[in-house]
Amino acid sequence: MKRDLIDITDLTVEEIDELIAKAEDIIEHPEVYREKCRYKKLATLFYEPSTRTRLSFESAMYELGGQVLGFHEAQSSSATKGESVADTARTVSCFADIIAMRHPKEGAPLVASMKATVPVINAGDGGHHHPTQTLTDLLTIKREKGRLDSLVVGCCGDLKFGRTVHSLIGAMSRYPNVRFVLISPEELRVPESVRTDLLEKNGIDYEETTSLEEAMPQLDILYMTRVQRERFFNEDDYVRLKDSYILTPDKLRTAKWDLAILHPLPRVNEISIAIDDDPRACYFRQVLCGKFIRMALILKLLEVE
Amino acid sequence: MKRDLIDITDLTVEEIDELIAKAEDIIEHPEVYREKCRYKKLATLFYEPSTRTRLSFESAMYELGGQVLGFHEAQSSSATKGESVADTARTVSCFADIIAMRHPKEGAPLVASMKATVPVINAGDGGHHHPTQTLTDLLTIKREKGRLDSLVVGCCGDLKFGRTVHSLIGAMSRYPNVRFVLISPEELRVPESVRTDLLEKNGIDYEETTSLEEAMPQLDILYMTRVQRERFFNEDDYVRLKDSYILTPDKLRTAKWDLAILHPLPRVNEISIAIDDDPRACYFRQVLCGKFIRMALILKLLEVE
Amino acid sequence: MKRDLIDITDLTVEEIDELIAKAEDIIEHPEVYREKCRYKKLATLFYEPSTRTRLSFESAMYELGGQVLGFHEAQSSSATKGESVADTARTVSCFADIIAMRHPKEGAPLVASMKATVPVINAGDGGHHHPTQTLTDLLTIKREKGRLDSLVVGCCGDLKFGRTVHSLIGAMSRYPNVRFVLISPEELRVPESVRTDLLEKNGIDYEETTSLEEAMPQLDILYMTRVQRERFFNEDDYVRLKDSYILTPDKLRTAKWDLAILHPLPRVNEISIAIDDDPRACYFRQVLCGKFIRMALILKLLEVE
Incomplete structure (x- = not known):
């Protein structure tokens, strides 16, 4: 078979x-x-x-x-x-x-x-x-943190349409003591189905926030995704919000020293290239994984x- | 050389x-x-x-x-x-x-x-x-029937433009005691040149018919090809005729138990997928050949x- | 490193x-x-x-x-x-x-x-x-002539935009006793920068001419390139000039018996196919190089x- x-x-x-x-x-x-x-x-x-x-x-x-x-x-x-x-x-x-x-x-x-x-x-x-992307993410986290349980996982960006994030939440929620911090603009929050079927049904601890900067200090993992212009109802909202979800060295100042930053790639500008040489940037090691x-x-x- | x-x-x-x-x-x-x-x-x-x-x-x-x-x-x-x-x-x-x-x-x-x-x-x-298609067809027939001579070969569908059928007729006519049954709508009969240069000149026994159902019982091989809409002069003829040349389990009722059904693929709808699991359906084994x-x-x- | x-x-x-x-x-x-x-x-x-x-x-x-x-x-x-x-x-x-x-x-x-x-x-x-093209050209010349120095190198065709020619001049000018004959229509002469920075600065001997036929007898190497219609200011000039830069058996009559004809390929019509079987035609051996x-x-x- x-x-x-x-x-x-x-x-x-x-x-x-x-x-x-x-x-x-x-x-x-x-x-x-x-x-x-x-x-x-x-x-x-x-x-x-x-x-x-x-x-x-x-x-x-x-x-x-x-x-x-x-x-x-x-x-x-x-x-x-x-x-x-x-x-x-x-x-x-x-x-x-x-x-x-x-x-x-x-x-x-x-x-x-x-x-x-x-x-x-x-x-x-x-x-x-896209199951092999999820397997990739899990291996990367395992390699970077040494474990898949007992982690605070921040997911940032477009959490509404980003399938990689939904799959990651589903897969990580099967490990004990994982907490999610869901960081997105109001318009791009995780769908109700993810909240009820994956998080609440399994009794997974999570919070939702619009501020990457406020969320940063507690994170073990930061999973970045792209905020696409076409997802917004109007251009004004896009322009007002987009910078909040771009990762820069400045926003990293309050992060843990051993934070692991992941991204499924390709990126456009949602992670500043100034971060590429930071040891916490894992996205190219993620490609290898x-x-x-x-x-x-x-x-x-x-x-x- | x-x-x-x-x-x-x-x-x-x-x-x-x-x-x-x-x-x-x-x-x-x-x-x-x-x-x-x-x-x-x-x-x-x-x-x-x-x-x-x-x-x-x-x-x-x-x-x-x-x-x-x-x-x-x-x-x-x-x-x-x-x-x-x-x-x-x-x-x-x-x-x-x-x-x-x-x-x-x-x-x-x-x-x-x-x-x-x-x-x-x-x-x-x-x-x-397309000589390697013809070689493929010959190997398939040899594998399925154990021989390339003494066979009744039905060719069905577009016999006018279907080059694979012309090549197959040419190649099979070099083996003894092969008989062809040419099944097509009037508009898509084999060209005169195939009839005279390949069949008649070589003294090959053949008949032409418009009815797949009538031809079925005598066939050892049924080589299906597609009847393309664009080959017809008018839509009415196409609609009227197309179903006659679609192979269905129903049309197979009178076929020999050891009929071999070939098709050069890709098919669109000229062979019902209900036939795929019939042991007489050889077209995927033909791909291997x-x-x-x-x-x-x-x-x-x-x-x- | x-x-x-x-x-x-x-x-x-x-x-x-x-x-x-x-x-x-x-x-x-x-x-x-x-x-x-x-x-x-x-x-x-x-x-x-x-x-x-x-x-x-x-x-x-x-x-x-x-x-x-x-x-x-x-x-x-x-x-x-x-x-x-x-x-x-x-x-x-x-x-x-x-x-x-x-x-x-x-x-x-x-x-x-x-x-x-x-x-x-x-x-x-x-x-x-396009450095590997230049390396290819150098290996071909070495194989055909046994040396990279002491050669008269004709470059013919579009010498203005043809980057392979500029690179070849740059690379060959590093070897002793190389002389260039630059054969092109007036409109497509080598750029001033090539003349001053590569040839004159390095004290390389060269001449410019519009006549392939006059240049032919002295050449050890003839490097052909294509004269593209769109490089000309007007159609009349193109029609008048294009044949002058097409290599034909006739134009080869005055060439050395051991001339080596190179072309980076693909060619359109700038080398007559009648020359392909001439032992001096090196362009397919050049592909191997x-x-x-x-x-x-x-x-x-x-x-x-």
């Missing part, structure tokens, strides 16, 4: 912990893994561009000794001839041992996984799921020891 | 049989072939997208231990700077050991093969030739034992 | 000579180098298409046993999400061991090299630098012995 990864909740907490442990072992002993996927092929089927995610998957497969094929634009795929995602998935199963699929339409990777005869990894479907957790995931789904 | 494959008739029947035998040996013993093309490179030069064909070639080369490079959109190639296909072919001969070329213009792969210093495989040129016959072809053209 | 190659002057004459010697050793003993970059990855970040240059880099890396990933269209990269070249370079440093970047904007590869944590090779930035010098460069920047 093949395993897929469509939604982060497809994995138990134990499985996530195993993946993190495996990724940490890969980081320690990369040479052990260099030939683990020899003669295996990964197909990256990207119906919309996402260079970072695609290159992360591809470098992961190469560092396991495997090969990569695929496409990264809908118009260069058979999709333009009207082929269904299901047929493409079944066909590509003849060419590859595992598929990573990115699709603008929610649910497409799930449909693909039902017809593919090889494991399918959801590499992002619309505003829906993304590669290593994907290596662990590929090994797990291919059942390679 | 290098060998190319531009047109299926470049190969003798003996060579085709050898390729099929080689492909069957690869299927039996894939591990023997895993390093056969180590240090070799395939260039896939796709001047128009054809994901399935490209990925089939690429996976074939990877399963032989080789590497792949190329482009798959005219606009990302030097073609946009006005370079001729001949110059591109000669240049790419410096970078790869074998070339698979897809081009919207008839004859382009032939031109390329004359200037390239490495073997060139025609991966489809306009409505012209496409990979294995391309492996055999690459080995032959590179003269790798 | 990592090394980059942004501008050909980043390399000393000694280093260039070493690269050429290494490339010649690779040509002699390719089997020695087949695994030198095993487990290494090259990222080709092409923000504008340049198939020849990209495939040259990719085949170079494959022939060293390494892997390749990347993108070759701006719209398929994170650039469309507003990410800076610096952030992309830093991110891709997590996925690859060396980067080759092509960018329409002058200076982009330099910016990338400052943030990347792996070596960056400029694969062409706008009308600015491009691959080998890039192999040498990758080895040097990765510090692989």
